[in-house]
Amino acid sequence: MTTCPFCGLDPYEYVDVGVGCVPVAVNCCHFGPALFDDRSEDQSWRKWAECAAEAVSGIKDKDERMAKADEILFGELEYRSWNERHDATQGTSK
Numbered sequence: 451m452t453t454c455p456f457c458g459l460d461p462y463e464y465v466d467v468g469v470g471c472v473p474v475a476v477n478c479c480h481f482g483p484a485l486f487d488d489r490s491e492d493q494s495w496r497k498w499a500e501c502a503a504e505a506v507s508g509i510k511d512k513d514e515r516m517a518k519a520d521e522i523l524f525g526e527l528e529y530r531s532w533n534e535r536h537d538a539t540q541g542t543s544k
């Protein structure tokens with residue numbers, strides 16, 4: 451069984467296809483899809499999620515782990531939106 455490093459649950463939702471259960475969706479917490487969904491179009495989020503997973507791996511309490519991961523996520527979102535604004539300014543100045 452796979453375990454989500456953030457919430458500690460099995461990230462996959464399974465469907466019985468007759469010959470056994472197959473994972474059809476990632477359905478554990480809001481960090482799960484970034485780490486476990488192979489169909490995710492933005493692979494940079496997987497890199498981020500791997501780093502974040504490592505950062506919270508030492509925290510035993512689930513709520514603390516999620517809070518820490520949220521903190522890291524906010525930092526990343528701020529960084530990304532800054533980059534986007536920065537790129538937009540660069541684009542128009544040409």
Ligand SMILES: [Zn+2]
Pocket residue numbers: 454455456457458459461478479480481482
């Ligand atoms: Zn999870």
